Amino acid sequence: MLEDMIVAAGTTIVRIAFAHSFFVSIDAVRARTPYFPNVARKSRQHYPGLDKGATAIWQGREVELDFNHWAQSAWQKYTGRQIARKSGYGVRHIWGHPWDPNAYTAGWNLCYMPFWVGMLTEEQHPHPLLERAIRQASFDLFFREQPVCDPPAFVGDQGLDLVEFLGDQPILLLTRSARPMGVKPAAIAASIAGDDPRATVRSLRKAANKSWTSLQAAARELLGEPHTPFNSPNVRSTAKSTVRRMAKATGLSLPALRDLLDSMT
Template identity: 35%
Template sequence: MDVPQLLSASPLRVFEWATGKTDAEVVRIVLNASLFIHPSVVRRKPVMFPDCVRTSNAHHPGKKKGDVSDWKGRQVKVCDNTTARVALGRYIGRSMNGANREVAVGWEVAHIWATVHDPQYFTAGWNMYLIPGFLRVLTEEQAQMPLFAKCLQFVAWSLFFKDPVAEPATPPARPSNDVPEWLITFEPRFASAT
């Protein structure tokens, strides 16, 4: 790949070029490096902060961090991703912020289903995972990697909804089963003990 091609390629294509890996191999690398919250922990408290949502111009127009917004007839607090970090830290029993941080800088909280404007989803243990920051760019929508989103949702659905740990009023869509064969028996790693 020459420089003009590199500059117009998605992060996934650059990663494939740099490592010689296929998109399915990249998905496996990212999933192996991701840490989920253990289902037994999520079962005890499916949503850490049920009155919080992340900022969203589409769903909470004109609202910024700290404002109150209306969500389906109830008031919710508009937050940034710091709230999701605090929630994940509580799920795993480790501080993720400040001077007493117990999770190294570089681990980032990401969401499985992008519906973070909804208080059922934003701090739900079944909708968050930890990923090394240097790989996170591959999970972003602009990376043009729909296979990753499908595989991630398949793993999360199998962990949290096959034998439901939570029953949100608006459950996430069931992912299709057309995933790589290795994913059927994939064993995710957990950021927390049971």
């Protein structure tokens, strides 16, 4: 019902969510992540029988168990801003895994968002597109080019082109300055391009983990040309999204990009 009302108002649930949600600045995360490396959220599955304040072992490393305090403290340290209590806002873990001390207070995993947005990004009742869009923003900001750290196995490209969903609407970064910063999705794609389209294509292919064959087929399908079959509908969708991103990042036309992809292995 909420989404129906938002669409009737002439916008989308993704646009509204991004207009009121805030990520940590890239420089702050690159300088220190995770913020507190020796704390993790308690978990019945991963730390059975242990409660808040207990000491546990994670992959040979001693950690103190917490509920939410240290994640909120990390947010405040990253941004220089206090959590606004009773405001309808909270800090959420974009990729989950709060029991992992490498992710619990990591800036790339934190987003300050309205409760209703957070509710739609959690496994109890997710809005799949919104959840993927928030994760795509995290991936694009912190891991696509010059990663802030080695990405864990549960972090990856979601196969979305945020320009298609946000247009010129910026991704908001909360900093110590008086006003939030905004990074437009198109600027992220442009920053990858540089002067060498072949290097850009290789970088985007690696980030998306796509085969040359699937990308060549995707370029041909977008041009309405015959091509080898895809292994699955998901490969088809993500390969086409990656080719569109390559075209925007390099400035090449689809025919020129098709020819470039054909020449690369």
